[in-house]
Amino acid sequence: MLRLPTFTYHRPKTAAEAVAIASEHGKQAMYVAGGTDLYPNMKRRHQTPTQVISLQDVPGLHAVEVLPDGRTAIGAMVTLTELEKHPHLLQHYPGFAHAVREISTPLLRNMGTIGGNLLLDTRCSYYDQGHEWRESIDFCMKKDGAICWVAPGSPRCWAVQSSDTVPVVCAMEADVELVGNAGTRTQKAGDLYRDDGIQYLTKKPEELLTRLVLPAPGTWKASYLKLRRRDTFDFPILGVGVCLWFEGGIITKANIRLGGAGSYAIPASDSEKLLVGQKLTDELIAAAGAAAMKPARTMDNTDQDVYWRKKVAPVFVARALEACK
Amino acid sequence: MTEPKKVLATFQVNGEPHEVAFLPHKTLLEVLREEMNLTGTKHGCELGECGACTVQIDGKPILSCLMLAVDAVGKDVRTVEGLANGAELSQLQHAFADLGAAQCGYCTPGILMTADALLAENASPTRDEIKQCLAGNLCRCTGSLTIFEAVELAAARCRGEKAEPSKESIYGS
Numbered sequence: 001m002l003r004l005p006t007f008t009y010h011r012p013k014t015a016a017e018a019v020a021i022a023s024e025h026g027k028q029a030m031y032v033a034g035g036t037d038l039y040p041n042m043k044r045r046h047q048t049p050t051q052v053i054s055l056q057d058v059p060g061l062h063a064v065e066v067l068p069d070g071r072t073a074i075g076a077m078v079t080l081t082e083l084e085k086h087p088h089l090l091q092h093y094p095g096f097a098h099a100v101r102e103i104s105t106p107l108l109r110n111m112g113t114i115g116g117n118l119l120l121d122t123r124c125s126y127y128d129q130g131h132e133w134r135e136s137i138d139f140c141m142k143k144d145g146a147i148c149w150v151a152p153g154s155p156r157c158w159a160v161q162s163s164d165t166v167p168v169v170c171a172m173e174a175d176v177e178l179v180g181n182a183g184t185r186t187q188k189a190g191d192l193y194r195d196d197g198i199q200y201l202t203k204k205p206e207e208l209l210t211r212l213v214l215p216a217p218g219t220w221k222a223s224y225l226k227l228r229r230r231d232t233f234d235f236p237i238l239g240v241g242v243c244l245w246f247e248g249g250i251i252t253k254a255n256i257r258l259g260g261a262g263s264y265a266i267p268a269s270d271s272e273k274l275l276v277g278q279k280l281t282d283e284l285i286a287a288a289g290a291a292a293m294k295p296a297r298t299m300d301n302t303d304q305d306v307y308w309r310k311k312v313a314p315v316f317v318a319r320a321l322e323a324c325k
Numbered sequence: 326m327t328e329p330k331k332v333l334a335t336f337q338v339n340g341e342p343h344e345v346a347f348l349p350h351k352t353l354l355e356v357l358r359e360e361m362n363l364t365g366t367k368h369g370c371e372l373g374e375c376g377a378c379t380v381q382i383d384g385k386p387i388l389s390c391l392m393l394a395v396d397a398v399g400k401d402v403r404t405v406e407g408l409a410n411g412a413e414l415s416q417l418q419h420a421f422a423d424l425g426a427a428q429c430g431y432c433t434p435g436i437l438m439t440a441d442a443l444l445a446e447n448a449s450p451t452r453d454e455i456k457q458c459l460a461g462n463l464c465r466c467t468g469s470l471t472i473f474e475a476v477e478l479a480a481a482r483c484r485g486e487k488a489e490p491s492k493e494s495i496y497g498s
Contacts, residue, residue, distance in 0.1 A: 002371040004350045006329050009395065039352075039391045040372040056396065081385075105461025107439065108373055110387050232460035233374065 002043040002130075010053045015060070015179045015208055018053050022206035023181060025051040031208060033077055033113040036104075037120050045131045046143050047121070061115070061210055064088065070216030073177075076115025076209050081106070083114060093214055095222035095323070099168045099241070102226045105233055115209050118166060118176070118189070122159035122197045122263055123235060124301040126150060142198050150301040158299050159197030160260055166193065167241025167259035168224040174214045180207040190257075193264040200263055220245040223323035225316050227260070229303050236260035237302045237309055240292075240320040244275065251275045256288075256317060261296040261309070268292040271317060280325055289318030334398045338363065339407030349395050354378045356394035357404060365405040365434050369463075376462030379435035380404045386439045405434035408441060417441055420479035421472075424490050428466035436462045440476045448484055452477070 012018040022029045030049035032038050033056075041047040055061055061077035064086055072088065083089055084101040103109055103117060126140045126149040139145025142157045150158045170190040177186050189212065194202050203209070222243040228234035239259030245252045254275035257265035270291040278284050296313035300306040331346040338361065345360045354371075357363045357380070369377030371390045378390040381403040408415045414422065417437055427433045436459060443450055443458045450458070455476045456469075464472065474494050481488035 001355075001368060003355070004352065006348070006350050008329070009349045009393065035391050035393070036373055036388075043371060054396070105376070106458055107376055107379060107386055107388050107461035110385050111391060 004039065004042050005045070005048060007042075007050050007052045010051065011057050012053060012055075013057050013059075015058050015210060018055060018058055019179055019181060019206055019208055021051065021053050022208070027205065029053055029206075031055055033116040034079065034111040035116075036108050036112040037116055041121060044129070044134075046127065055115070055208070067213070072214045072216075074114050074212045074214070076118075076211060077113050080109035080112045080114065080117065084109065092217040093222070095224050095241075095243075096165070096168055096172065096214065099164045099224035099226075099239075102224065102236075102239075103164045104235075114165065114212055117163050118169070118192070118212060119201065119209060120163040120166075122157075122200045123162040124150065124157075124159040124197065125303075126301060127159055148197075150299050157197030157263070158301060159200075159263060160299075160302055161193065161200065161262065161264050162235040162260060162302075164224065164226060164236055164239055164259070167239050167257040167265040168222055168243070169212065169214070169241070170257045170265045171241040171243035171255040172215060172220075172222050173243070173255065174212055176209055177211040177213065178203055178207045179210050180204060184210070186213070190265075195262065195264045197263045218245075219247060221324040223320045225320040225323065227304075227309070227312065227316055234303065237304050238296070238298075238313060238316055239265075240313075240316045241265065242317070242320040242324055244280070244321075244324045249279055251278055251280060256292065256320075258292065258296050258313060258317075260302065261298055261313065266295050266297065268295050268317060270294065275321075280321065285318050285321045288321060289314040289316075292317040332395065334395065336361075336394075336398060336402055337400070338402045339404060345394075347394055349393070351394050352390055353380070353392045353394045353397045353402070354389040357389060357402075363404050363406055367431055367434055369431070369435075374463075375432070376435045376439065377432055379438045379462065381438055381442055384442060384445060386442045403438070405437055408437060415441070415479075416482045417444065417476070417479040420475040420482065420490075424471050424475045424478060424494055426471040426475035428464075432462060432464045432466075436464070436472060440479070443476070444480055444483060448480060450476070450480060 029051040031053050061075040065073045089097045127142045148154045174189045176189050225240045226236045227238035237260050241257040243255045254272040256268040259265045271288040274288045296310050298306050298309040333346045336343045347356045367377040369375035373391045379386050380389045
């Protein structure tokens with residue numbers, strides 16, 4: 001039986017108290033929201049905090065709120081099931097709601113939260129294995145080892161960004177609110193991530209993600225398209241998040257992010273440049289899709305064939321753009 | 326590190342109070358099976374990938390292998406043992422038995438708990454809604470067809486319709 005290692009469990013009553021506990025214990029502490037990412041990782045001894053800080057009693061993290069300026073703030077502890085059924089999100093943020101619905105299974109969405117999904121650990125076929133399996137290959141550099149088995153000559157870890165919401169919230173230029181020792185700060189969701197399989201977050205370990213703030217509905221459209229082997233359960237092996245801003249039918253700004261194709265949601269910059277100043281015609285969609293092959297840095301560390309995954313990136317980008325028509 | 330201390334708490338499981346002492350890092354699955362002897366809930370992958378350990382918390386199906394027992398204190402926990410009313414099986418259990426919607430039966434408690442929550446919310450689910458709802462419960466013996474048919478049969482009976490399984494679904498076509 002796979003059992004959790006022993007740890008001390010905290011249930012702080014305020015965000016400040018949670019941050020104080022996390023600061024006191026440093027690397028030994030981790031936050032837990034729904035537990036659907038952390039607990040499996042702890043059972044496989046990927047993540048081994050001795051102090052687990054639950055956020056369930058922290059007020060202000062459990063609601064979806066429309067702000068006076070039209071933006072929508074989502075508390076980090078709101079479950080994915082609540083989000084996928086939320087009337088305001090379905091009406092005004094269908095691309096985001098679709099991305100949420102694509103996550104895993106209904107049972108896991110009943111437990112998993114938006115905060116947890118935004119901070120999901122990066123994944124790799126050499127890492128997401130049981131302890132004995134990893135021990136048999138002398139581990140890897142992401143946990144307990146020294147080498148990256150995907151690219152043995154590489155000085156870095158290539159574990160894959162595997163959240164379904166990250167590509168679309170980055171494309172939408174949503175904000176995240178973080179509470180730390182110096183108070184609350186807001187930053188673009190896109191700035192939360194970095195291109196490294198191990199240090200994939202830019203925030204300080206004790207900083208607590210409290211809210212995701214989606215931009216006010218307007219003349220923009222967002223979409224998300226996911227590739228995976230099965231229609232359920234699986235993490236994305238490609239997840240295309242698109243957001244296009246229109247003015248009189250002309251695209252004024254375009255963001256395309258490729259999830260599941262690298263350690264962060266990679267911008268498809270060449271495709272974005274082709275789109276700006278143009279009308280979204282079928283020819284333009286095909287051209288913008290084709291330009292997305294290069295940035296998709298697929299490695300042989302998730303499901304399906306590595307070259308096929310790269311080759312279908314243009315198809316998926318084109319389809320995601322089509323959904324913004 | 327000092328040895329962790331057990332906590333003493335009272336759970337409400339299937340409408341009955343259970344006072345249990347357990348270590349705070351134990352999952353609800355471990356406490357249900359090992360401390361309360363409610364072994365109807367199965368342990369499968371224990372990583373949230375199979376659905377065998379599904380129970381209902383305040384009416385919602387969740388995975389007991391990924392929930393700490395301490396977090397279930399004060400909540401209404403319902404397991405497969407709570408479906409039947411005494412010796413009388415629930416409509417869902419009847420339908421599964423009538424149709425033989427199980428082979429080895431290991432995934433069945435989890436599927437029953439997920440489907441029961443669906444029927445409580447939606448008296449007339451479509452085949453597609455049933456498929457979506459059960460997408461997190463794996464059955465490795467067989468296809469899911471009889472399972473879907475059993476949920477439909479139970480739904481019809483719960484609506485008061487006189488529904489019997491088709492001969493094809495029992496004897497094959």
